Amino acid sequence: MKTAILLLNMGGPNNLSEVETFLTNMFNDKAIISAPFFIRRFIAKYIVKNRLKEATKNYKALGGVSPIVGYTKELVDALNEELNEDVFYIMRYTPPFAYDVLCRLKDYDRFIVIPLYPHFSSTTTQSSLDDLLKAAKRLKIDKEKFKIVDKFYDNLFYNRVITKRIKEALADDNPQDFELVFSAHGLPQKIIDRGDLYMKHIKRNVFYARKELIKENLNFFKTHLAYQSRLGRMEWIKPYLEDKLKSLKKRRVIIYPIAFLIDNSETEFELEIEYREIAKELGFEDYRVAKAPNLLIKETIADLAHYKKFNML
Numbered sequence: 666m667k668t669a670i671l672l673l674n675m676g677g678p679n680n681l682s683e684v685e686t687f688l689t690n691m692f693n694d695k696a697i698i699s700a701p702f703f704i705r706r707f708i709a710k711y712i713v714k715n716r717l718k719e720a721t722k723n724y725k726a727l728g729g730v731s732p733i734v735g736y737t738k739e740l741v742d743a744l745n746e747e748l749n750e751d752v753f754y755i756m757r758y759t760p761p762f763a764y765d766v767l768c769r770l771k772d773y774d775r776f777i778v779i780p781l782y783p784h785f786s787s788t789t790t791q792s793s794l795d796d797l798l799k800a801a802k803r804l805k806i807d808k809e810k811f812k813i814v815d816k817f818y819d820n821l822f823y824n825r826v827i828t829k830r831i832k833e834a835l836a837d838d839n840p841q842d843f844e845l846v847f848s849a850h851g852l853p854q855k856i857i858d859r860g861d862l863y864m865k866h867i868k869r870n871v872f873y874a875r876k877e878l879i880k881e882n883l884n885f886f887k888t889h890l891a892y893q894s895r896l897g898r899m900e901w902i903k904p905y906l907e908d909k910l911k912s913l914k915k916r917r918v919i920i921y922p923i924a925f926l927i928d929n930s931e932t933e934f935e936l937e938i939e940y941r942e943i944a945k946e947l948g949f950e951d952y953r954v955a956k957a958p959n960l961l962i963k964e965t966i967a968d969l970a971h972y973k974k975f976n977m978l
Contacts, residue, residue: 673756
């Protein structure tokens, strides 16, 4: 049986000319903005017009490309060397898109689908799966060929990687001198109120990660959960990261980006640059951002790919 492992992610600009494509596709996604098509298109156009210049400037500061691109390619290359199955990646809002990738894979007998989102959400996991299914239908690929992993926040290998990254950020210092903040990407509160599981999964992930930290005797002064990347005037899930930073007793903090498997603009620009400035203004003596799993997630992907129980797309 010829099997392909498909890794799904949101994507990011491969170059500065793709920034507009990225923003346009993201804000036209009905999972992101649930308004009717023509209203959504108008809203998306307005948002892109107002955000394009600043977003382009931010990506330029990151070298003209989203960090997610290079890290994802590195991960896929490593997995292709170590696993028996062929591994491919698909991005939601920038190339390579689902349709283009599946066009090349029509002769495969089975697809193991792993969205690179540990926590299920309609805005990420479901959106990527819906896009994949739509492409498969256009190409007349039987949906029974697709086996999916739709969440894995409780995976042991994954939570061990979280612990490893936090240990790297701490280095040889005493954890009691630091507060640890798990920072997750925020969502509008109304999405959670409609039954989205994201916030529940994030909180459970923090529980499992804390258990692994205790096993490693990493006892921080205090650990917290907060949410970043708020956009617009509507209420988003709380606490907001800026407010959480203001409330900390210690002036030394480690931020772990718990919603992200792959470093991207939200980690390497928003957390590393923008929130670092906020921390400086708040008088922090030490502000550290732990790396996302990136290449260290290999063992988790291998474990998920060979797990016997899959959901059907």
